[in-house]
Amino acid sequence: MTDSDIYWTFVSASKYGGSFWQRLADAGLAADTQNKRRILNEFHELIEHYGPSKGLHQLLRNPK
Numbered sequence: 001m002t003d004s005d006i007y008w009t010f011v012s013a014s015k016y017g018g019s020f021w022q023r024l025a026d027a028g029l030a031a032d033t034q035n036k037r038r039i040l041n042e043f044h045e046l047i048e049h050y051g052p053s054k055g056l057h058q059l060l061r062n063p064k
Contacts, residue, residue: 004061005052006036012050012057021046 001009006028013025024046028039040047050057 001040001047001052003033006040008057008061009040009047009051010036012054012060013046015060016056017050021050025050 010025010028013021014029015022017025024039024043028036028046031039052058052061
């Protein structure tokens with residue numbers, strides 16, 4: 001995933017996730033590059049539910 005993909009994954013989770021996912025995404029947005037990767041490596045569900053292939057991610061990244 002690119003840095004942009006990672007950013008929009010965290011933004012999607014922060015906006016649309018439940019309280020746990022929102023807080024985790026907010027931590028990811030505040031984290032440095034190494035810690036962003038650590039979060040994504042430990043919480044695969046974040047990518048599965050809010051990653052680049054998901055509609056919510058695309059909606060936020062490419063609003064019409």
